[in-house]
Amino acid sequence: MENRQPQSATLLIYCEDRSGIIAAVTDFIHAHEGNIIYLDQYVDAEEKIFFMRIEWDLQTFVISPDKIETLFKEGLAKKYKMNYRLSFSDEKLRMAVFVSKLPHCLYDIVSRCQSGEWAIDIPLIISNHKELEPVAKSFGIDYHYIPITPENKPEQEAKQVELLKKNNVDFIVLARYMQILSESFIKNYPSQIINIHHSFLPAFPGAKPYHSAHKRGVKIIGATSHYVTADLDEGPIIEQDVVRVTHVDSIKDLIRKGRDLEKIVLSRAVYAHFQRKTLVYKNRTIVFN
Amino acid sequence: MENRQPQSATLLIYCEDRSGIIAAVTDFIHAHEGNIIYLDQYVDAEEKIFFMRIEWDLQTFVISPDKIETLFKEGLAKKYKMNYRLSFSDEKLRMAVFVSKLPHCLYDIVSRCQSGEWAIDIPLIISNHKELEPVAKSFGIDYHYIPITPENKPEQEAKQVELLKKNNVDFIVLARYMQILSESFIKNYPSQIINIHHSFLPAFPGAKPYHSAHKRGVKIIGATSHYVTADLDEGPIIEQDVVRVTHVDSIKDLIRKGRDLEKIVLSRAVYAHFQRKTLVYKNRTIVFN
């Protein structure tokens, strides 16, 4: 950290709500000559929990980046029993993408990284199928084919975790990965695995949601991006969106319309995540503006 | 019918799909000097069912309105084993509105009728509560207070049906009516009872959907208008719409935002219904443009 000169620092905080927290945090920054660039806070009135995201300019801040955490912890976090996450603008997160056979979300994600739209790294793609290896190749990303069967699942997941650790992966995106992750796998990355489900959850969880939507005769279909927990399709929702359909639309049409929805919804969720705009509390996601 | 001179006639048709139906129907109108104003048709490729809505100008049509049905039935409907509904532009449908305590959908519906936006009559409002009687009064509509308990439900529903029949009601709108209709009641008005449910079905059926939506942490809430069948919240969907919410929105906010959604979605469904733009087949609603 010695020679780093990040432009700004961001704190994500939550703790029991008490009077004076905002004043205390803004005072902390103000007192050390920091300039607040972004502040958003929210109180869950039922749970009595305070949530905050604050970002400040480090140009004139008198504490050096490597000392901010210690000072903040001793000065404030302890007093208010805060859960917090400190990050700096020059940290580039490392993301692994898991895929099966469908390429649309993968293309969308990797092209955003390759074009520089997103400032994150993709050290590797992991798949239980070989189909998308050419896509990974054309973007110059390592592709690991790790087929999963009910029998080999534990050792294959162990192999996946090893690869992820070796590559210093910060978070994982399941870009239409058609495998259920085991609870023990998930524990390695709490609130760091993002899935896209091709329905408007909690409607149509599980397999073949477009078929179910067609059968039910809905007039709108949706897609849902959420953090993965041990309960399938039950994790905290990050983002959802919908598109109109009519009686004319066949299942094939729903799949086609849904494809665009899936990739946009997943990408919005990934963006919010790597911009450190999300905070998970119980089964809900706070998504700051 | 003798002195009537409706401007146009509308046929809603469905039957097993066969080659030549469109040609046969359009020929029928063309051969008798009718001018087609509207034609929309749709084939359910899986079920192999043909659906059509056709409207034509009667000014130059050489068959008089009171003879159209006989000729159509003998000439075409029998041959193709069609289910059909013939209506004329001068027929004004009669609608009953059922309410409990929440007024927003009621206000929206009656003001559309009173202002002439909708060409339908509301001969009566039925409620299991007294609260909305002043609203009915201010619009000059009969209000019938028929309280329902588990014990008196059969006789009270009988009283409702009697009133509906006496008033020649064509269809019923449940404008946030908080009672479940019995199967025997529903049988009197198949595909003629429209409900508004305050969620994006099939998500959150049953009671308190906004509470459930808040608990689940969804990022979008919805409302669904559907025909009432014996299966609660399972009838054929006519219209749905949604609105964005965030972690900031409390249950009270969801209720407030949902209120606007409910009234718009219900009114769109009622409009499609009385314009004879809907056809129910199995559990799906064909909604023509």
Place this chain on the structure above:
Amino acid sequence: MENRQPQSATLLIYCEDRSGIIAAVTDFIHAHEGNIIYLDQYVDAEEKIFFMRIEWDLQTFVISPDKIETLFKEGLAKKYKMNYRLSFSDEKLRMAVFVSKLPHCLYDIVSRCQSGEWAIDIPLIISNHKELEPVAKSFGIDYHYIPITPENKPEQEAKQVELLKKNNVDFIVLARYMQILSESFIKNYPSQIINIHHSFLPAFPGAKPYHSAHKRGVKIIGATSHYVTADLDEGPIIEQDVVRVTHVDSIKDLIRKGRDLEKIVLSRAVYAHFQRKTLVYKNRTIVFN
């Protein structure tokens, strides 16, 4: 104010951005035992202007409501050269509605007030036509018919202002009022007159926007609610929304679909206004959550 015991106070503030404002304001409330219920702030980085909305519980607040303003002004507003507006939760705003012949927005607004959905008073409705007098009557609201011609405009507007002042009107809603207000009239109610324009501004300003939209072949139509300024259809936008249309939709269809849009968009804007969630700066409206 002596016997009043409002539940909460709200401050809307804007001033030149300086370090430490948030800390100063939250300290002010905190130091006097107030509990912050709502805080949202925003910095216009280009203009270097700080905007804030803060609401706090008065139950434990040690300053009595009638002394808050003086203390705030002396203690903070002067120091930071703040523009501010203080309000209390028990203040009920008084709204005048201006209409011409179209009733849909009027019905929507008055039914929200009559049902208690909105805690505001409507002491009077003003119109340049007689058509909607029966609507006003059925809701028990005074209706003033003040026809406008190019010749009598100045004295008729003077009459309007007199009525508004006599009725202690706080703000005015133009619910499809088809008259242009003069600059001198507008000066009486700066940022207190809300209009609904039936297009997605800045597209199709002026007369007959649905006709223009149809001619241009747009695939989406919109409605815009804005504060009225001397420049027609150029005032700060509060809320907009849109609905899809297709080549099939005639001008009549656009008008019908637009009607629902107009009433919802106008009502959202009015709600934001009377909830003191809006702040106008130059030609933009800050709309707090």
Place this chain on the structure above:
Amino acid sequence: MENRQPQSATLLIYCEDRSGIIAAVTDFIHAHEGNIIYLDQYVDAEEKIFFMRIEWDLQTFVISPDKIETLFKEGLAKKYKMNYRLSFSDEKLRMAVFVSKLPHCLYDIVSRCQSGEWAIDIPLIISNHKELEPVAKSFGIDYHYIPITPENKPEQEAKQVELLKKNNVDFIVLARYMQILSESFIKNYPSQIINIHHSFLPAFPGAKPYHSAHKRGVKIIGATSHYVTADLDEGPIIEQDVVRVTHVDSIKDLIRKGRDLEKIVLSRAVYAHFQRKTLVYKNRTIVFN
């Protein structure tokens, strides 16, 4: 055409509206044992023009594909003075993409083609800049760098047309191509050049629409895809969509949110075009379902 066995044929038709056209066209298909898969028609009541899209299965059709056009022309098109376009399901259109420096629309389009989502060919990409050549390379598509200056525009456009002709290009997509095409260029591809404009037209035509939108303080931004005509940003609109923004969004945020909108709106327009679902009449686009 000799050995071709396309699955289906599609006719896009428009002509002066007359009684009996639908019957005549469906009779034509029916009489030759064709099975209608899709039929949509629309009458512009003001212009008195009839529009139709009809697709039928060729499996049992007794006329061979290469003779359909002659028979249709002699039998029907002449009688009704139809403008029509006949196409077959096995025809793969050839599309050229024009780009400048922004890659998001290009990535979206080429990945849809490479993955097989779209059954069209991209023989070449043309650009006035070198920046996106690596993207073209990674997808294996020819990239032609043709810089444009006011001086060299005529000869450079001539070079472009030559390339397009040599590559048998059917239609052109301007994927954020920052050059205005000359009238003489456009004449080569009437209703065959699709542009994406980054605003909700007719709001904010011309350069820097996000800056203008920010300045005007709109609450919704949009994107518009249209056929290119000699009048800049005035061509027939194919598709539009919008996304909400707030006072918090900077110009940079509008650009980011707009990017996703642009690529989705452009791709929907391209899809409708190559599926032969569009018909241009005067300045409006009929987009069949």
